Each structure stands twice: as structure tokens, then as C-alpha cells.
Amino acid sequence: MECKLIRPADLDEALAAREQYTHDALPIAGGQSLLVMMRNRLVAPAALIDLEPIEALRGVEVSSAGISIGAMNTCRQLIASPVLGEEVGVLPVAARQVSSTAVRNLGTIGGNVCHNEPGADLPPALLALNARAAVRRRANAREVPLAEFFTGYFETVLEPDEILCRIDIEHPPAGAAGVYLKHAISPEDLAMVGVAAVVVPDGKQTGGVAEVRIGIGGAAPVPLRAARTEAALKGAVLDAETARAAGETAATEVDPPSDPHAGADYRRKMVSVFVRRALLQAARQIEENGHGAA
Amino acid sequence: MALLELKVNGQEVRVEAPDTALLLDVLRERLALTGAKRGCETSHCGCCTVRVDGMAVHSCVVLAVRCEGKAIATVEGCGDGMELDRLQRLFLEHGAVQCGYCGPGMLMAAQALLEQNPAPTLDEVKKGLDGNLCRCTGYTPIFDAILAYGRGE
Numbered sequence: 001m002e003c004k005l006i007r008p009a010d011l012d013e014a015l016a017a018r019e020q021y022t023h024d025a026l027p028i029a030g031g032q033s034l035l036v037m038m039r040n041r042l043v044a045p046a047a048l049i050d051l052e053p054i055e056a057l058r059g060v061e062v063s064s065a066g067i068s069i070g071a072m073n074t075c076r077q078l079i080a081s082p083v084l085g086e087e088v089g090v091l092p093v094a095a096r097q098v099s100s101t102a103v104r105n106l107g108t109i110g111g112n113v114c115h116n117e118p119g120a121d122l123p124p125a126l127l128a129l130n131a132r133a134a135v136r137r138r139a140n141a142r143e144v145p146l147a148e149f150f151t152g153y154f155e156t157v158l159e160p161d162e163i164l165c166r167i168d169i170e171h172p173p174a175g176a177a178g179v180y181l182k183h184a185i186s187p188e189d190l191a192m193v194g195v196a197a198v199v200v201p202d203g204k205q206t207g208g209v210a211e212v213r214i215g216i217g218g219a220a221p222v223p224l225r226a227a228r229t230e231a232a233l234k235g236a237v238l239d240a241e242t243a244r245a246a247g248e249t250a251a252t253e254v255d256p257p258s259d260p261h262a263g264a265d266y267r268r269k270m271v272s273v274f275v276r277r278a279l280l281q282a283a284r285q286i287e288e289n290g291h292g293a294a
Numbered sequence: 295m296a297l298l299e300l301k302v303n304g305q306e307v308r309v310e311a312p313d314t315a316l317l318l319d320v321l322r323e324r325l326a327l328t329g330a331k332r333g334c335e336t337s338h339c340g341c342c343t344v345r346v347d348g349m350a351v352h353s354c355v356v357l358a359v360r361c362e363g364k365a366i367a368t369v370e371g372c373g374d375g376m377e378l379d380r381l382q383r384l385f386l387e388h389g390a391v392q393c394g395y396c397g398p399g400m401l402m403a404a405q406a407l408l409e410q411n412p413a414p415t416l417d418e419v420k421k422g423l424d425g426n427l428c429r430c431t432g433y434t435p436i437f438d439a440i441l442a443y444g445r446g447e
């Protein structure tokens with residue numbers, strides 16, 4: 001059966017199409033994952049709803065409330081955005097590590113989080129930035145903290161009549177540093193383990209931290225925040241020993257899969273290694289700059 | 295079906311294709327431009343790489359309809375059909391083509407890179423070609439050809 005293409009002129013038309021078709025149609029963003037899924041006969045939608053023409057899903061807006069990133073921004077655009085580099089540097093750093101140049105040229109931030117493929121690079125960074133998903137359906141809107149957005153392998157809270165419109169991030173606290181580290185067999189692969197850390201210095205003593213946020217991908221059915229590790233680091237002084245202990249705590253918070261690329265035990269071990277490294281790199285950034293840039 | 299108006303290698307063409315036809319299929323099956331190769335068809339190998347408004351993309355995962363109003367460039371646009379262009383000549387001189395299946399994609403990815411960064415370092419070349427696999431050459435001759443281009447050879 002031929003798949004139809006619906007090209008809505010604006011968000012309202014797209015939401016109307018979403019309501020009309022629900023499970024029978026899928027929105028297409030960059031198409032980098034969806035067209036592969038269709039080609040592999042994993043999904044066979046009767047129609048695609050093209051998100052490209054929709055103005056409301058584009059652009060990066062900065063206000064006193066924070067930074068609002070349209071769902072249709074490509075990894076290429078995230079990398080090239082000076083304001084993202086300044087405000088939430090860990091996001092473009094993660095975007096630079098997504099797959100290949102061609103995929104980064106077209107794959108979008110919205111598609112990356114909605115697809116929720118294990119080992120994707122943007123979710124850990126967005127989790128560590130406390131990002132929220134601005135979601136619309138025809139009748140109403142809702143905002144979902146990203147920590148509650150992912151529900152299982154390739155699954156999210158999105159209902160079949162909804163569209164993810166924007167990713168919203170509050171301005172990180174002054175002096176915060178952000179790091180994203182990816183562990184993969186080849187840099188273009190999905191991460192076996194991806195760790196993002198945002199560290200907020202207490203501004204009093206070297207290594208002293210007011211707050212730490214850690215996002216981990218590839219190591220559980222969903223990308224997650226390492227809540228217990230974060231709690232243990234509140235008010236701590238970040239040195240080699242606290243970073244090592246934090247890594248070990250983080251390894252107890254994940255539930256890694258085993259696949260041909262890596263066994264669960266190995267992934268768990270790598271979580272402890274990469275959480276430690278990420279924390280120490282963030283601490284170094286803070287020390288070197290006198291301040292960081294999350 | 296949709297009637298697409300595309301601009302390929304500077305030429306306007308009109309072509310009928312299914313609504314959600316892939317750019318690779320339109321180029322190869324409807325326009326008889328077989329330079330872009332069919333490999334994995336899942337965005338992994340890069341032998342289908344073409345440029346759309348200058349950017350390297352894997353044409354197996356691009357909707358053709360999205361390319362209306364944009365400039366599509368394929369390997370057929372290199373040189374003039376009789377003479378190779380400088381990048382193609384350097385590929386030849388450095389032995390960057392063995393079976394040749396990756397070649398058109400490599401050339402298009404390299405063009406996109408060189409346009410943005412006319413004298414790339416080896417690391418930048420590797421990053422620029424990270425979406426393109428070669429099963430024959432071991433990559434070194436390909437990187438050498440692109441580095442030579444950057445040096446103005």
C-alpha cells in the first residue's frame with residue numbers, strides 16, 4: 001500500500017491531522033530513523049505528517065525564562081548555534097557526537113528524543129540540563145519534564161494525537177560546567193554508555209559543588225537521571241575519591257541491557273568509569289575557567 | 295503520486311513519483327542518474343550520498359518531495375562529462391578508488407566538507423567522511439586525495 005504524505009501548513013493543521021489519523025499516521029521530522037524503520041518494515045504507516053513546513057517547531061529563542069529549542073532543529077543547527085554553545089554547551093557537544101555528518105545534517109532534536117533509541121546522545125545531555133518537553137494536542141498543551149518523558153525502549157509518554165513542539169531549558173546557574181562523554185565501539189555508533197554531567201560550583205572552595213545533575217543513556221531501558229548519586233554529591237567537594245564513589249553509586253542506579261556490543265556487567269562498569277571521568281572533567285573546567293559553561 | 299519539480303545538477307526536471315518516494319529511488323529509477331549507489335538503504339554506508347543545498351545527505355533516507363526548491367548535486371555533476379574535476383583527478387592519482395562503489399558518495403561528502411573547510415586537517419577529513427564506508431581502500435588513499443586537494447594540488 002502506498003504511504004500518503006500530509007504536508008500541513010502550520011501546527012494547527014498538523015495537530016488536526018494527528019487527531020484524525022492517530023495510530024495510522026506518523027509525524028516525520030528528519031526521517032533519519034523513521035525512514036529506516038519503514039524500510040525495515042518495522043512500521044508501516046498509512047500516512048506521514050510532514051513537520052518540515054511548520055514554523056512553530058523551528059528556531060532557538062532566549063528569554064528571561066530560559067531557552068526554547070524548536071523540535072525541528074537539526075543536530076547541525078544545534079552545533080552551529082552560538083547561543084546554545086554559550087548557554088547550554090553540553091547540548092551541542094552531545095549533538096556533535098550523534099552518528100555521522102549526513103545524519104547530523106538532517107536528524108532533529110525532536111526526532112532524537114521521540115524515537116528514544118537506547119544509546120542516543122541528546123537525552124543524557126537534556127536530562128542533565130533539566131529540560132522539559134512542550135507537547136501539544138489539538139485541544140490542549142502540556143509540559144513534561146524530560147525525566148518523565150521516556151517510558152521504555154523506543155517508547156515515550158507521547159500519545160498518538162500529540163506532537164512534541166519544543167524543548168525548554170532554564171538558564172543554568174552561573175558558573176555551571178557541562179560535560180558529555182560517549183563510549184561507543186566506533187564514534188558513529190549509538191553509545192554503549194553515554195554520560196552527561198552538569199556541575200554547579202558552590203563558589204566557596206575549590207571543587208565545592210552546590211548541585212550535580214547526571215544523565216545516563218544506553219544503560220537502562222530508558223535514559224535516566226542518577227538521582228541517588230546526585231543526592232550524595234550535594235554540598236560535597238569534588239575530588240578523585242568523591243568522583244570514584246559517585247561512579248560506583250551510579251553503577252547501582254542503572255539496569256543495563258546485554259547485546260552483541262556489550263554485556264550488562266561491562267556496561268555497568270563503564271557507567272562507573274564514565275560518571276567518574278565526566279565529574280572530574282567538569283570540575284577541571286570550573287577550575288580552569290574560574291567558571292564553566294553548562 | 296506527486297509531480298515533483300526538482301533541480302538536479304543545475305537542470306530543472308519534472309518527474310512523477312509516489313508521495314513518499316525516496317530521493318535515491320527518484321534519482322536512480324526515474325531520472326536514470328545511477329551515480330548515487332544503493333547500498334544498505336538504512337543510512338549506514340553512505341554510498342548513496344548526494345548534496346542538497348550543499349549539505350551531504352544519505353539519499354536513501356530523504357523524501358524526494360522535501361528537495362523541491364533546493365539544489366540537488368550528484369556525482370554526475372562533477373567535471374563536464376569528458377574531463378574529471380580536480381577532486382576526481384586527485385582520487386584517481388591517489389588510488390582512492392578500488393571497486394569504486396563508495397566513490398560517488400565519498401566525492402559528494404568530500405565536496406561538502408571542502409566547501410565549508412577548504413584546507414581540512416586529517417581529523418577534520420575523517421569527521422567529514424564519517425558517514426561513508428569503504429570496504430576496499432582502507433581509507434588512507436581517500437584521505438590523502440582530500441588532503442592534497444586542500445593543499446591546492
Ligand SMILES: Cc1cc2nc3c(=O)[nH]c(=O)nc-3n(C[C@H](O)[C@H](O)[C@H](O)COP(=O)(O)OP(=O)(O)OC[C@H]3O[C@@H](n4cnc5c(N)ncnc54)[C@H](O)[C@@H]3O)c2cc1C
Pocket residue numbers: 026027028029030031032033034035036051071097098099100103106107108109110111112113114115117119120121122158162163164165187188189190191336337338
Ligand atoms: C545509522 C544511524 C546511526 C545513528 N546513530 C546515532 C547516534 O550515534 N546517536 C544518536 O543520538 N542518534 C543516532 N541515530 C539516530 C538519529 O539521531 C536520528 O536521526 C534521530 O534520533 C531521529 O531524528 P529524526 O529527526 O530523523 O526523526 P524521524 O526519523 O523523522 O522520527 C523518529 C520518530 O520520532 C517521531 N517524531 C519525530 N519528531 C516528532 C515530533 N516533533 N513530535 C512527535 N513525534 C515525532 C517520528 O514519528 C518517528 O517515530 C542514528 C541513526 C542512524 C540511521
Ligand code: FES
Pocket residue numbers: 331332333334335336337338339340341342343352353354355
Ligand atoms: S544506501 Fe544510503 S546510506 Fe547506505
Ligand code: FES
Pocket residue numbers: 390391392393394395396397427428429430431
Ligand atoms: S573502493 Fe570499494 S568500497 Fe571503496
